[in-house]
Amino acid sequence: MIQDQKHLVDEIVRLKEQRRAIILAHNYQRDEVQEIADFTGDSLELSRTAASIDCEVLVFCGVHFMAESAAILSPNKTVLLPEMDAWCPMADMVELSGPRHVWKAFPGYDEQPVFVFPHEFTLRDMKAQYPGVPVVAYVNTSAAVKAESDICCTSANVAKVVDSLPENEIICIPDRNLSAWAQKNSSKKIISWDGFCHVHDRITLKDVAKARSAHPEALVMAHPECRLEVLEAADHVTSTSGMLRYAKASSAPEFIVGTELGLMFRLRRENPGKAFYPLRSDMICPNMKKITLKSILRVLQTMENVITVPEDIRVRAKRALDRMLDIPS
Ligand code: 13P
Ligand code: SF4
Helix, strand or coil, X not given: CCHHHHHHHHHHHHHHHHHCEEEEEEXXXXXXXXXXCXXXXXXXXXXXXXXXXXXXXXXXXXXXXXXXXXXXXXXXXXXXXXXXXXXXXXXXXXXCCCCCCCCCCCCCCCCCCCCCCCCCCCHHHHHHHCCCCCEEEECCCCHHHHHCCCEEECCCCHHHHHHHCCCCXXXXXXXXXXXXXXXXXXXXXXXXXXXXXXXXXXXXXXXXXHHHHHCCCCEEEECCCXXXXXXXXCCEECCHHXXXXXXXXXXXXXXXXXXXXXXXXXXXXXXXXXXXXECCCCCCCCCCCXXXXXXXXXXXXXXXXXXXXXXXXXXXXXXXXXXXXXXXX
C-alpha cells in the first residue's frame, strides 16, 4: 500500500469507529474500496446486511439505488453515499410519471441499442395497459418506482420471486435481459420493460466465441443482465456473488467472467490457484468506479451525502423489498 493510501485508510478506520459506522461495498467497487469494506457482496446480500447490521452509520459504496434501498430498510441508520452522482443508468430507464430519461448513446457498443417505448411512457402507463398484473421491480430502480411495485427482485432470485406470486402474468421492470432470463426459468408469462444495462448488454455471441477460443478449457460465467443468447451460451448464469460461490465450488481451474471487472478482485483473491479472464475487457461500470478512498473519508468527516427517502414512499417501497427478503435464499 502506498504511503498516501495508508494515511487515508488509517483515518477511515479511526472515523469509522468514532461514528459507529460500517462500510458496505458492492462487488464492482474499486479494489481498494473492497479491501477496506466491512462487507462486500451482491445486491441481495447488501440489502440483507443493511437491514440486519447493528450500527449508526452505513457508508454505502455502490450506486444510488443501492444506498436508497439501505435507507428504505434501515430508517434509523444514517446512510451515506460517498459520491452523489454514482447512478445506475438502467434504474433511470423507468420513471413513475413525467417523461423518462432516454439514454441516446453508450460507449462500448458495436451498434447502439434502440428503445421501443416512447420517451413519455411511464410505469403508470404500463400498469394502466395491464390492469391487475403485478409488478416485479429489479432492485435497480428508484424508491418511487419500488413503492409503486408489488415486490422487488435481484439478479440472484428473479425466477423465485416471479414464481412466488399467485398470478400467471407478471410485469418485470426495467431490464429486458433479466426478464428474458426469468421467462426462460418460469412458466409464467413475463411482460417486460425495455431497459438494459449498458455494461452487460453490449456482450455478443461473438465475444463468447472469441473468449472460448482464447481459453478453450475455461468455464463461462454470465450475469443475467447479459442478452439471452449470451446466457444460453454460458456454462453458468448467476449474480456476482453467485459467480464467487460457483468458482470456489468448481474443480475447474479457469473461468471466463461475464460481468463487470470489479468482481475480478474477489474472484482472484478467494481462488489463488485459479485463473479468471474477462469476457470482454471493457466491462466497466463508470458509475461504480466513482467512489474512492478519498470520497469515503470525506463523507465520514463531514457526514454529508445523506440518502433520505420521503416517509410515504419509503414505507411502500419497504413493503416491496421486505416481500422479497421474506423469500428464503
Ligand atoms: P448483483 O446483484 O448480481 O451484484 O448485480 C448488481 C448489478 O448492478 C449488476 O449490474
Ligand atoms: Fe447499473 Fe449496469 Fe452499472 Fe450495474 S453495472 S450499476 S446495472 S449500469
